[in-house]
Amino acid sequence: MRRRRAALGVLVSLLALTSCGTETGAGSGGAVRTELPVTGIRWGVDSVTVDGKRTAAPADAHVEIDAKGRASGNYGCNLFTADVRVEGETFTVGPATSTERGCEKDVQRFETVMSRAFSGELTAAVADRKLTLTSADGDSIALTSQPPAPLTGTTWTVTALVSGSVASSLPAGAEGKAWIVFGEDGSVQGSFGCNGFRGHGTVSGSTITFDSVDSTKMMCPDPRMKLERAVLAVLDGKTTYRIDHRSLSLTAENGEGLGASATEKTRTGETRGTAG
Structure with missing residues (x-):
């Protein structure tokens, strides 16, 4: 009887994990618990709005988030990585590590506002190919998914x-x-x-x-x-x-x-x- 109860308990635990739909990553405990289609996609940054001022993004600015809780990308000139936890519609972005390239002044100014906006707790909204990340203070990042470009026709x-x-x-x-x-x-x-x-x-x-x-x-x-x-x-x-x-x-x-x-x-x- 004890063996049957133990086996039943293991089965219940497996069913609970299967129905959860949670992907947990390695590293510093990053995790993805969301139905939003945000991981495994290259998101090109369109603009960043900080303190009510909108700044258009350089062409290279982008963000990618993997299922293991890691964000990587380009602020516009410098590359960066950061741990990110995605739960439902909430993104929690940890401190970032970035390269230290010398950039043009306009690009450097964008990098400053981008790094400030892509940090802490953010609320995500997805519509069609668009992703918007908004902080509690109202700062926001507008992004668009970018499919890989073919050599021909581009x-x-x-x-x-x-x-x-x-x-x-x-x-x-x-x-x-x-x-x-x-x-x-x-x-x-x-x-x-x-x-x-x-x-x-x-x-x-x-x-x-x-x-x-x-x-x-x-x-x-x-x-x-x-x-x-x-x-x-x-x-x-x-x-x-x-x-x-x-x-x-x-x-x-x-x-x-x-x-x-x-x-x-x-x-x-x-x-x-x-x-x-």
Whole structure:
């Protein structure tokens, strides 16, 4: 009789755990107890509102939360990690650890408000692809889920230039001027930063070989011409490419390269400034 009672007690305990739907993580006791679809998703930060002032987010700002109670992401320039407990609609974010990169002043200001807002106890609301996190003081973070970007059909806007292992920002006044779109048929079009171009790129594994790239011949201000020369040097011959969610890196055989980010707006079919 005692064995039967003990067995019954074990069965009841197993049933209770199964119906709970709780995922408990390792580390410092982080846990996820929620029906909100928030884990395993890359959430791009749209804006942060602190003390009633809304600040738009840099393109790289994002947050990811795993089922083990860990948040990681980018404040806009610096990477961060933090323990997070998600219970129902309540997020409790612990102290964060972040890198210490030097950032542009505007980005640094955003990082300050973002790190302040993404801490402590927050209330979550999910609607469609949108997530809003709000503190008791009314500060809030607006986020949108970001599906991984495919190589083809995506507008890749150049955000950085790379020489060897060193990345640098674009020349002042040239931000957002260079972009690339790869077509399913192997076509490539876009802007070097000043002149538009069309050509062909053969994709094989992790490499893209560019050929037959023709461009317009306009003269533009020095910052845009400097960007153009750098991008043109990369889109020439064989390059190695890598996609990290919504970021693309292209590296030529001589070590020169560029970084680009996926943008929502498609420019496929846009004719202004492209080579005929």
